[in-house]
Amino acid sequence: MKIELNVNGKDYSIEIEEHLRLIDLLRDKLNLTGTKEGCGEGECGACTVIMDGRIVNSCLVMAFQAHKSKIITIEGVEDEDIKNAFIEEGAVQCGFCTPGMILAAKSLLDKNENPSEQDIREAISGNLCRCTGYNKIVSAIKKAAEIKRGGRNV
Amino acid sequence: MNLKACYRPLTLKEALDYLEEYKDKSKIIAGGTDLIIKLRKGNINPQVLIDISFINELKGVLEVGEYMEIGCGTTFYDLASCILLNERLKGLKDAARSVGSPQIRNRGTIGGNICNASPAADSVVPLLALDSILTLESKKGKRKIYLKDFFKDKGKTDIRDDEILTTIKFKTPTKNQGLGFYKLGLRKSLAISRISFSVFLEIDDINRIEIIRVASGSVGKFPMREYKIENYLTGRILDEDTLNTALEILEKDIYERLNGRNTARFKSIAAKGVFKKALLKALCLAKGGGKIED
């Protein structure tokens, strides 16, 4: 079957198999391999993408359900503030969770540039990280929020 | 997987046409957060998927007279942020907020939660306490059924294979009424600790319980009403002795229900604490304010 969708600002019209999930479409058909598959069951958040403005697990969306939707994957995140903050705060170790974390962070900061620590922890509660113990990720998101609000050195 | 076709109807009528045509060869998919896992594990093997997530008429909350009506396609996110649901219904919002993760709340729907019929379906518990009525529709017409009569066994409901659950409705709580919800344990915790309770309470000025409906999750084959404790508490003045007796009744009832399972002891004791929290939350709301910490 054929679907139309917009990924990272680019329009696609592609032939897909019925059983394909959104993550398969992104990785195997569009070669956007920044989106990772961990558990494949909605538990780890490594496959997180933004679909019509909200984060979803791309392992739990069928590709045909993404018809006419607007998807943002890690490849489409132009926001350097978040990426830099992750690097500066040491929030990236093995990096497997990072694309999903950054999309969860982006989705939060798009709505709220002044999140509390609790808001941040809530926003990334669907994303597992085996390496960092989360604190560095939380600091990175705090820092990105500060940068967005203007004070580079707060 | 043996999928041959997937449809994305834009209206309920169109969806019912597909369902009539394919019946047991098809499955409805809404948010997909339960269904896709089952598809991939091979627990189900439909030839056709009918996606109802594009049908706008099935989404959102409406106030109809003294009732609130929730469309089956309303997501947990939508429910948790709905301004129509007043403070007295805090228990329903708390339940929606307690589900999984932001990603799951953005996709998962209330209709999917009900039809999946898991013992741990969080939104079902407050909806039971509200004594909700479901509307099921097929090409042949509509029928209504109380949510409390909908579950037949673990994962089994009264729905036919040509029917769609379209709306869930309940009476909007008014003065002296409140709905509380409490769930044990944090997200991502083990299945055993997902016990939840919801209490709908109407209480008068001297703390006499006019109406009480209690519902539980994860202490039976499906979410259910706790009639024994309801019967005991109705008409009584809520004080310490009454509460203690009620807790004993609840513990005994749940222990007997789960008898033989190795979780029976733990769950029946834990349930008391969870019920009590839900009751206190309902009490606070019924009295018109105050906040109870989790």
Ligand SMILES: Cc1cc2nc3c(=O)[nH]c(=O)nc-3n(C[C@H](O)[C@H](O)[C@H](O)COP(=O)(O)OP(=O)(O)OC[C@H]3O[C@@H](n4cnc5c(N)ncnc54)[C@H](O)[C@@H]3O)c2cc1C
């Ligand atoms: C990681 C993870 C965490 C989760 N955490 C929780 C949690 O904390 N609490 C909780 O309660 N649940 C939880 N769930 C389960 C799930 O998200 C919910 O049950 C959700 O409400 C299912 O809704 P859906 O729209 O995704 O349903 P789907 O997966 O689309 O459908 C579920 C079932 O219902 C049927 N169905 C759906 N809509 C209708 C309808 N309108 N009429 C008739 N049949 C219908 C489908 O055919 C299917 O059999 C979790 C799931 C995952 C993967």
Ligand code: FES
């Ligand atoms: S791969 Fe999708 S949530 Fe883990």
Ligand code: FES
């Ligand atoms: S950095 Fe390794 S999983 Fe998060």
